[in-house]
Amino acid sequence: MKKTHFSEWGIESPRYWGILAVLGAIIAIAGVAVFYMEHSGHWVTGMTNQVVWGLPHVFAIFLIVAASGALNVASIGTAFDKKVYQPLGRLSALLAIALLAGGLAVLVLDLGQPGRLLIAMTHYNFKSIFAWNIYLYTGFFAIVAAYIWFMMDHRMKAWYKPTGIFAFVWRLLLTTGTGSIFGFLVARQGYDAAILAPMFVIMSFAYGLAAYLLVLMFVFKVDGREIGGVLLRRMKNLLGVFVAAVLYFTLVYHLANLYGTENHAYEAFILRDGGIYTLLFWGGWVLVGCLIPLGIIYHPGMGATRGGIIAASTLVILGGLATVYVIVIGGQVFPMAMFPGKTIVASGFFDGVNGQPMLYSPSLPEILLGVGGVAVVLLLTFIGIRMLRFLPTTLSDEVADPHYSKS
Amino acid sequence: MSKVKHQGRREFLKTSAAAAAVTVAPGVMLHTLSAEAAPRTEAVTDKVRWGMLIDANKCADGCNDCVSACDKENGLDLVDMPEGADQGLWERQRPRWIRQVKLKDNLSGKITNLPMMCQHCEMPPCVDVCPTGASFRRADGIVMVDRHTCIGCRYCMMACPYKARSFIHAEVAEKLTHAPRGKGCVESCNLCVHRLDNGDTTTACQDACKHQAIVFGDLSDPESAVSQALKNYPSVQIRADLKLNTGVRYSNI
């Protein structure tokens, strides 16, 4: 295994600026959407007093979850001493920061009072998992920034491993915190489950790695850099394990719910009668997000090809969005069980009359805001790799594979 | 000095509660009392805990009096639909503090009517989850939102087991002096806190209920009408399994 050299993203200027311009335009459109929503009020969105968190939260939570997962690649190199992953660490940490920034931007811009962000920074309620998350997020930025520094600066080598381990522990806490936003909600049947926290952690492994693979393959491809088959194979196998774990947690979550009669109505809603939510669960979460990617990854032919890996990663991300949608929106549209043993036959506030779910359809500005968040992630990442040496000059087997032997 | 004052207040509450218990038309009776009441000068304490008992048997099918009284009292009727909004969507976005709910028992088919609002929990989930502490429980048991520090994240709405809260989805042109309201904050029933702070002892919904289904008062005072009623009749908390110790109780559900 040779020493890895790093260099800035070297694509020609017009192309680089062209990519930036496209992303900038998407962000500008999202900005207009945000201004429109904030200026008018949330009545221009599909969100209501029943479905209080909508599509922006789906995007925000997906990106935040993926952020901590994207750091995994670096953690495997540092915390678990897998040398083959170490050259991948810098981009992994950068992408983690970018994903978190994009997710938080979406989350913050959807607040009813985004101008009062300072209050969120100065008034804390320490019983709120949300308030802890503010620390977990800002801490993540600081720790991962230091981590990148220690990866890049050889004088700080002594700090590299401890910081990497610390960052790994922190990212586990962070995703546990994100999952607990829902897991700690006793009010709603779809939430109030401790398993949501570890499930979010495993989801983050899968989504973060899928996002990392796509970004890595794209920036290497357009820059003419080489990624060896060995490394890709290892990562896609890892993705397979993570996706299988997501499927396993999904199974346990629903089996646990199915066992208790109290949750049968909720399970019937998600698994059978929920219309779009049932479709998104089986079609998005299970099929697109788990089964098809698993099929591709472990298919002897397709799994070995770059196209197969790109397809699997893309599907994991699309399925992941569907997963978060089912959790966030599906959990809210299902009527709250306020009166066990009774059916609400009339209500002045949409309490789920005759068990009917709440209505929600995302509006265009919400979609634009979410997509804008994704554009922010890519913009930050591309600027980062252009400015500093994040990318290994090559990841060919000869360089990356410790067991490489010329044959 | 403060002790004397406190006692005076306590006495006042007792007499007014007793008056409420005997009067036939509580609204009329109690408004005469409020004429002599003055705004509060000392901080509320936990010696009082406001709460109510709602008798679902007395709550009449099709009656909406408490809802319209609440809307009027708290300026909710001044919240206009924004121009260009979709009527159906807006109905789900407009704020409501109290609502009528009609239930049918799955086994017997028995119909029950009751008003639902913030249950003023002793352990409110909305207060637990609020990141800034804007959602808070006042010493006298009223759960409310300090909209000066509310950032509009709606996590409290996710956490409330009673769906009691509303987010203000649009600019509000006209508001009442005692009921400020603005786009982007969350709010909910505050037991007509402006009335209580000005020495009044009833809520608008209670006054409006001609069936006297609502008894409101101090749960900490064993002599109050509401405490007596709770002592003498069986009652339940909605979602008692959550052990939130609600300030609003129901009988005959």
Place this chain on the structure above:
Amino acid sequence: MTRKSVIMFLAASVVGLLFSLTSVQAGEAVEGTAKADKLEQCVEPTAVMRRNHFEFIKHQRDLTVHNGIRSNKHSLSGCVDCHARKDASGKAVPVNAEGQFCSGCHDYAAVSLDCFSCHRTVPGEK
């Protein structure tokens, strides 16, 4: 038609147009119609109020929201009650309307005036 009468006509139409434009808006505030206009000073000396009114209001705000104290003299509704002027028809003019007591000064000092995105801008309904 002489040139003079043309000029007179144009001038009259401009004045008329301006008049109609202003009268369409919710009445011009009449000076001296606010309670405060007739008083020597506010609840504190004028210099103190100018410098500290926001501190007073903020302090009172926390006392009212969290402690239920509504008897204090530093209340925002007190400001509105006293400082809102009336228009010619006797209708109250919002204190945050252009040039009125609150916004007149806040606009000049370029300080945002946040109270009235939620609070009532004219004296109480009672």
